[in-house]
Amino acid sequence: MAKQSQDAGDMWRRVDELVEGLDLAGDVAAAAEQVAALGREAVAHLARTALGRTGVRRERAAALLGCLTGQAARWACREVERQIETRPLNPTEHMWVMALLRRLDEAASGTGTAAAGPDLADPLLDDETELLLWRDEFAALGHAEQQSILAPILQDGNPAFLRLLETALGLQIAAVDGAIADGLARFATSEALPLLRELLRRPDPVVRKRARASLAALERQGVDIRGVFVAAAESVEPVRAALASVPQGDGRMAVIVARGHTASCVRFAAVVLDPVEAGIANVWGESGITEAEFRDHLADYTETTEQRLVNVDLATAQALVAAAEDYARRQGRTLSPDYLVWRRCFGRPKQPVALPIVFGPACSRCGARLRSGDLLRGGVIAGRAALCARCAAGPLACVACGRPLNRRTDDALARPSANGARVEFLCRRCGRGNGG
Ligand SMILES: [Zn+2]
Numbered sequence: 116m117a118k119q120s121q122d123a124g125d126m127w128r129r130v131d132e133l134v135e136g137l138d139l140a141g142d143v144a145a146a147a148e149q150v151a152a153l154g155r156e157a158v159a160h161l162a163r164t165a166l167g168r169t170g171v172r173r174e175r176a177a178a179l180l181g182c183l184t185g186q187a188a189r190w191a192c193r194e195v196e197r198q199i200e201t202r203p204l205n206p207t208e209h210m211w212v213m214a215l216l217r218r219l220d221e222a223a224s225g226t227g228t229a230a231a232g233p234d235l236a237d238p239l240l241d242d243e244t245e246l247l248l249w250r251d252e253f254a255a256l257g258h259a260e261q262q263s264i265l266a267p268i269l270q271d272g273n274p275a276f277l278r279l280l281e282t283a284l285g286l287q288i289a290a291v292d293g294a295i296a297d298g299l300a301r302f303a304t305s306e307a308l309p310l311l312r313e314l315l316r317r318p319d320p321v322v323r324k325r326a327r328a329s330l331a332a333l334e335r336q337g338v339d340i341r342g343v344f345v346a347a348a349e350s351v352e353p354v355r356a357a358l359a360s361v362p363q364g365d366g367r368m369a370v371i372v373a374r375g376h377t378a379s380c381v382r383f384a385a386v387v388l389d390p391v392e393a394g395i396a397n398v399w400g401e402s403g404i405t406e407a408e409f410r411d412h413l414a415d416y417t418e419t420t421e422q423r424l425v426n427v428d429l430a431t432a433q434a435l436v437a438a439a440e441d442y443a444r445r446q447g448r449t450l451s452p453d454y455l456v457w458r459r460c461f462g463r464p465k466q467p468v469a470l471p472i473v474f475g476p477a478c479s480r481c482g483a484r485l486r487s488g489d490l491l492r493g494g495v496i497a498g499r500a501a502l503c504a505r506c507a508a509g510p511l512a513c514v515a516c517g518r519p520l521n522r523r524t525d526d527a528l529a530r531p532s533a534n535g536a537r538v539e540f541l542c543r544r545c546g547r548g549n550g551g
């Protein structure tokens with residue numbers, strides 16, 4: 116018995132040496148074979164190390180684990196399963212372990228997973244609600260722990276983790292951005308491009324430099340990187356609904372897209388667009404709901420906001436959201452981290468679409484750019500036309516009956532002129548007959 120435990124101790128030390136001496140840029144597969152050759156207990160020790168708490172070891176152990184095949188992968192799988200039964204996992208570990216188990220399972224049965232397609236994504240890694248929970252937990256950790264959590268994921272290189280990394284990028288933490296910028300070089304797939312695109316736009320020059328280096332590394336690995344500035348990840352689920360609200364007098368409108376393979380599992384994302392200031396004023400969504408629950412949500416929304424939602428074609432919904440995102444960036448706004456999680460539910464339009472509203476509208480009378488203050492002081496937006504507060508304070512008349520109107524005292528209805536170039540007004544009486 117003593118002899119046996121001494122043997123086990125020796126063998127663990129041997130595994131630890133292999134882990135510590137591992138050159139991540141070198142032949143990881145060969146090192147993994149060496150561990151496998153030491154037998155079942157060595158592989159189990161490796162699996163425990165990968166689940167451990169120390170960053171550097173964890174990263175290397177995870178890399179080795181990811182290279183195991185056949186019988187050794189099966190041993191690792193059993194040990195990981197045993198470990199997760201005995202101790203609680205935080206959501207990150209949970210996601211990572213689930214993806215790891217599936218990979219080991221595939222490696223054990225010899226089905227291989229090298230050519231991972233977009234549908235490889237683990238359900239957990241594709242659920243926005245889970246991702247947001249994970250993000251909030253991740254955000255509360257110290258820098259060192261954040262790095263130690265990211266390490267095995269970045270080492271893994273499994274495209275299923277890209278959503279998790281994209282979610283982490285939404286927090287805009289320079290150290291996290293830097294680690295991800297480096298790590299993306301291991302994700303030899305065009306699916307990494309939307310993340311690099313995000314990083315190439317970061318204000319920190321060091322992050323941008325590291326993202327450029329990873330982009331070059333991907334190109335060397337045969338990834339077609341030409342699409343990096345248009346690349347946008349989009350859910351592969353079929354669209355079940357695309358809706359938009361009728362634009363309000365301040366130009367704001369809501370856009371909602373719902374997706375799902377079946378009516379029993381639907382997700383939707385919604386944004387309120389602000390074409391004057393923020394671009395994107397608000398974003399929310401829900402995942403894992405039924406079609407009926409989605410319809411309930413729409414009914415609630417229409418009731419509480421008193422806005423009418425109409426069906427629009429998907430390309431219009433996508434173009435509105437994409438234009439709002441681009442406008443927010445041009446205005447130097449930081450995109451809401453929630454938007455980065457929900458935006459793939461929208462996707463980007465495949466062809467140019469004429470938008471019903473203008474981002475950054477100008478007064479059609481004097482040409483001045485509207486500010487949100489204009490809208491508080493009588494200025495108004497109608498379709499693609501707008502009137503600033505100063506021009507709206509001048510003499511106005513009802514286009515139908517000619518009665519003089521005062522924006523401050525009269526409840527006039529604003530609408531776009533027939534050619535859409537100007538804002539015109541109807542007095543209350545004429546407006547009533549026009550559906551106002
Ligand atoms: Zn004006």
Ligand SMILES: [Zn+2]
Pocket residue numbers: 513514515516517518541542543544545546
């Ligand atoms: Zn009138």
